[in-house]
Amino acid sequence: MSLERVQKIIARAGLASRRGAEELIQEGAVTINGKVAKLGDQAEFGKDSIKVNGKLIHATQTPFYAAFYKPKNTMCLLKEDENQRETIAKFLKKLRGKFFLLDKLDFKTEGLILLSNDGKWAQEVKTEPDLKRVYHVKIKGFLDEDQMKRIRKPLRLVSENGSVKVIKPKSVEQIQSFTQKVLLEVVFFGDGTPDVRTFLEKRGLLVDRVVRNSIGRINLQGLRPGQFKLLKTSLIQKMI
Helix, strand or coil: CCCEEHHHHHHHCCCCCHHHHHHHHHCCCEEECCEECCCCCEECECCECEEECCEECCCCCCCCEEEEEECCCCECCCCCCCCCCCEHHHHHCCCCCCCEECCCCCCCCEEEEEEECCHHHHHHHHHCCCCEEEEEEEEECCCCHHHHHHHCCCEEEECCCCCEEEECCCEEEEEEECCCEEEEEEEEECCCCCCHHHHHHCCCCEEEEEEEEEECCEECCCCCCCCEEECCHHHHHCCC
């Protein structure tokens, strides 16, 4: 085996994403042969003693990639919620070892979430600006053309901690009408976790349901809420 950056080894072992591994190194939590590692340090897995928080990395996991259909009214947590709300952990017990949620959906929103223990791939997907994410949103009432134009404009959101985020969909189209509701297809690029519900409610719309249908080439086909499917490596390699 050859020398490689230690954060890459940590990420491949499933202990953290690449960025998370860099943070561990900066915090002084990583050692190589007994010496505190620095960003840029290299090591050879299997030869050098690499420890994270004092624990030796013994072996890297076989990479896996999965698509999960998050049910409505569940928290995107891989452990119990302190407020006793249902989490997605119970649906993912068959997945062994440590893995990441590439992004999250809010409590009420349902749909596609990608999972992997491949930290490098996870970071690349999360930061890919041209990756398309498609949401289907059911709205109570009907929308005229002026309302549709307004929805398509960017919205400035200020969080509780004062940070500002500008949300702008790539496209918004009506794809189906019901007796008292309409179904919108809302497309975003880049940011993996736009708050679609808040974005539309700030526009004065009554949001009934939000479902993320696809991320890049991967969609919910064949999945019911609470189910996951493993993805072929050939498919995930074409996403970026």
